[in-house]
Amino acid sequence: MCGIIGCVSEKDCCGILYDGLKRLEYRGYDSAGMAVLGETLAVFKKKGGVDSLAAFYAPGNTGIGHTRWATHGAPSDENAHPHRAGKIALVHNGIVENHAALRRELEGAGERFASETDSEVLAKRIARAYRGDLLSAVRDGLSRAEGSYAVAVIAEDRPGELVAARRKSPLVAGKGQSGAFVCSDIPALAGMAEYIARAEDGEFVRISSGEIEFFDASLRPVPKTFFRAPQAETWLFAAGGDRMRAEIAEIPRALSDTLGALRQTDLAPCARALRTAKRLFAVACGTAYHAALAFAYAVERDAHIPVYCLSSGEFRCRPPLIAAGEVLVAVSQSGETADTLAAARLAKERGAYVIAVTNVGGSSLTAAADFCLVMRAGAEIAVAATKSYNCQLLCLNYLAAQLVFFKETALPPWYDALGDLPAAAQAAFSAFADVDRLAGALTGARAMFFLGRGQDEPTAKEGALKVKEISRVFAEGMPAGELKHGPLALVEGGFPAVCLSTQASLAAKSENTLAEVRARGGYCALFTQQQKWLKESCADVRCRLPALPEPLMPVVAVIPLQYLAYKMCLARGLDPDKPKNLAKSVTVE
Numbered sequence: 308m309c310g311i312i313g314c315v316s317e318k319d320c321c322g323i324l325y326d327g328l329k330r331l332e333y334r335g336y337d338s339a340g341m342a343v344l345g346e347t348l349a350v351f352k353k354k355g356g357v358d359s360l361a362a363f364y365a366p367g368n369t370g371i372g373h374t375r376w377a378t379h380g381a382p383s384d385e386n387a388h389p390h391r392a393g394k395i396a397l398v399h400n401g402i403v404e405n406h407a408a409l410r411r412e413l414e415g416a417g418e419r420f421a422s423e424t425d426s427e428v429l430a431k432r433i434a435r436a437y438r439g440d441l442l443s444a445v446r447d448g449l450s451r452a453e454g455s456y457a458v459a460v461i462a463e464d465r466p467g468e469l470v471a472a473r474r475k476s477p478l479v480a481g482k483g484q485s486g487a488f489v490c491s492d493i494p495a496l497a498g499m500a501e502y503i504a505r506a507e508d509g510e511f512v513r514i515s516s517g518e519i520e521f522f523d524a525s526l527r528p529v530p531k532t533f534f535r536a537p538q539a540e541t542w543l544f545a546a547g548g549d550r551m552r553a554e555i556a557e558i559p560r561a562l563s564d565t566l567g568a569l570r571q572t573d574l575a576p577c578a579r580a581l582r583t584a585k586r587l588f589a590v591a592c593g594t595a596y597h598a599a600l601a602f603a604y605a606v607e608r609d610a611h612i613p614v615y616c617l618s619s620g621e622f623r624c625r626p627p628l629i630a631a632g633e634v635l636v637a638v639s640q641s642g643e644t645a646d647t648l649a650a651a652r653l654a655k656e657r658g659a660y661v662i663a664v665t666n667v668g669g670s671s672l673t674a675a676a677d678f679c680l681v682m683r684a685g686a687e688i689a690v691a692a693t694k695s696y697n698c699q700l701l702c703l704n705y706l707a708a709q710l711v712f713f714k715e716t717a718l719p720p721w722y723d724a725l726g727d728l729p730a731a732a733q734a735a736f737s738a739f740a741d742v743d744r745l746a747g748a749l750t751g752a753r754a755m756f757f758l759g760r761g762q763d764e765p766t767a768k769e770g771a772l773k774v775k776e777i778s779r780v781f782a783e784g785m786p787a788g789e790l791k792h793g794p795l796a797l798v799e800g801g802f803p804a805v806c807l808s809t810q811a812s813l814a815a816k817s818e819n820t821l822a823e824v825r826a827r828g829g830y831c832a833l834f835t836q837q838q839k840w841l842k843e844s845c846a847d848v849r850c851r852l853p854a855l856p857e858p859l860m861p862v863v864a865v866i867p868l869q870y871l872a873y874k875m876c877l878a879r880g881l882d883p884d885k886p887k888n889l890a891k892s893v894t895v896e
C-alpha cells in the first residue's frame with residue numbers, strides 16, 4: 308500500500324532515495340517525503356506524488372523515504388511520512404491496528420501529535436524508548452504494536468546507521484557499490500543493490516558501517532544468505548511515462564520470456580503432489596483471481612478434477628476444507644498481497660503443498676511456497692495489471708498441462724501451440740483499430756457489461772475490472788447465461804455489452820445473448836476468432852481475435868479488452884498509471 312526505502316550510501320543519498328521512490332510510486336502516490344541526515348536531520352514531505360520531492364536537497368549519506376497510499380488520515384503534508392519524534396525519523400508501510408489505544412496512552416503522557424496517522428504513534432514510541440541504542444529503541448517501540456509494519460528509522464545523532472523492522476509488510480535489504488539499502492520490494496533496488504536478502508516477520512535489520520545485520524525478536528543475530536539481485540535490465544524501467552500502454556506492448560516479449568523460463572523449469576518436485584491430487588485449490592486476488600478462474604476451467608476440462616477457486620480473502624472465511632497433502636495454487640504478480648500470503652500460509656499450516664505463480668522471485672510468496680513458477684513479465688509498474696495477467700495464464704496453462712501429464716502420461720493436444728502465443732499476442736494488436744472505434748462509441752457510457760461463457764467468463768471479468776479500475780466506468784463481468792436472470796433489466800437504448808466468444812461449441816448461445824441485448828436497444832460488441840460470427844453476428848462492432856487452439860485463446864483474447872480500458876481512460880482525461888484510490892500491491896488485509 309505504501310513504499311519505503313532507506314539507505315546508508317557512499318555519497319549524498321537524496322538522489323538515491325528519489326530514484327528509489329520513483330520506482331516505488333506504483334505502490335501509492337498520494338503523498339511522499341524523505342529525511343536526510345547530514346550535519347542535521349532534514350525532513351521534507353508533501354501531499355502529491357514523488358515528483359514533489361524533485362526540488363528537495365539536503366547533504367547527507369543516511370536517509371529514508373516514503374511514498375504513501377493513505378489508510379489513516381487523508382493525504383496531506385502533515386500526514387505524509389517521514390514522521391519525526393525527538394531525535395528520530397520513521398517511515399512505515401502497514402497498519403497499526405491498536406493505534407488509537409496507543410495514541411491515547413501517549414497523549415496521556417503529554418505527547419502532542421502533528422498528524423492523524425497510525426504511523427506517528429510508532430515514531431513517538433520509538434523516540435521515547437531511544438537512549439542512544441537505535442536497534443533496542445526500535446524493538447521496544449514496536450513491542451506493543453499490533454497489525455502490520457515495515458519501518459525504517461534513523462536518529463539525528465547516529466549518522467551512518469539505519470534500523471528497519473518487519474511484520475507482515477514486505478521488507479528486503481540490499482547492498483551494492485553505492486551503499487546499503489532497505490526497501491519494500493526488489494524492483495526499486497534495481498541497479499543499486501547487487502545482493503539482496505529478505506527480512507522475515509519479527510526480524511530487525513541494522514545498517515551501520517556499511518554492513519547489513521539481521522536480528523531476531525530477541526535481537527540475536529540471524530545469519531542470512533544474500534542472493535544475487537535480478538539483472539537490473541529486467542527491472543529497470545523508465546520511471547513515470549505511460550506505463551500501462553508500454554506494458555501492453557510488452558506482452559509478446561513477456562510471453563516469450565516466460566515460456567522460455569517455463570521450459571527450463573523442472574516440475575518434478577511437485578509431481579507427486581499433483582499426481583495424487585483428487586482436487587485442487589486455487590487462491591488469488593483481483594486480476595490474478597481471474598487467472599486462477601481460467602486455470603480452474605482448464606484443469607477441470609483437461610485433467611477432469613475439481614478446482615476450488617476462491618478469492619484469497621474468502622479462502623480464510625470459508626470452512627477449512629484443504630487437508631494435508633492437497634495442493635493449493637497461489638497466484639500473485641507482486642508476491643506480496645497480504646490476503647494471498649495469508650491463504651498460502653494457512654494452507655501450509657494445514658499440511659498442504661503450495662505452488663506459487665508470481666512475477667517477483669524472492670517475494671514473500673516465493674518464500675512461503677513449496678514450489679514456484681516465476682513469470683518473466685519484467686517489472687509491471689502500472690497499477691492496472693496487463694502483461695502479468697497474460698503471463699499468469701501462460702504459467703497456469705503450463706501447470707495444467709504438466710498436471711495432465713503426471714496423471715495421464717500424455718500432454719494435452721494444445722501443449723505444442725504454447726510456442727505460438729507470442730506471435731498471436733502480437734497479432735491481437737491488429738484488433739486495436741476496431742477497439743478504437745468501440746472506445747469512441749462508449750465515450751458517454753456510465754455502465755457496461757462484459758459477457759462470456761465457459762473459458763470466456765474469466766476474460767469477461769478481467770475486461771470489466773480493467774474498465775472499472777482505470778476508466779472509472781462501472782462494468783460488470785458475468786456469465787453470459789446470467790444476463791436474462793436479472794442484469795438484462797438495465798439494458799436499454801445504447802447500453803453497451805461486450806461479448807467474448809472463443810469456443811465454437813458455445814458460439815450460437817453467445818449470438819443469442821447478443822440478440823437479447825440488441826432487442827432492447829443495447830449496443831453490442833463481439834470479440835471472436837470465428838469467421839462465421841465475424842460475418843453473421845448481429846453485433847454493432849466485431850473485433851477479430853487471432854486464431855489459436857481454443858484452450859489457449861484466453862491468453863490473447865483479453866489483449867483488446869486491456870487496450871479498450873486504456874482508451875476509455877484516456878477518452879475521459881484520466882491517468883491510466885495512477886488510478887484513483889488504488890495501489891499496485893495491497894500488502895494490508
Ligand code: AGP
Pocket residue numbers: 592593594595638639640641642643644647690691692693776890891892893
Ligand atoms: C489488477 O489490475 C489490480 N492491480 C489488482 O486487482 C491486482 O490484480 C490484485 O491486487 C492482486 O495483486 P497481485 O497479483 O500482486 O497479488
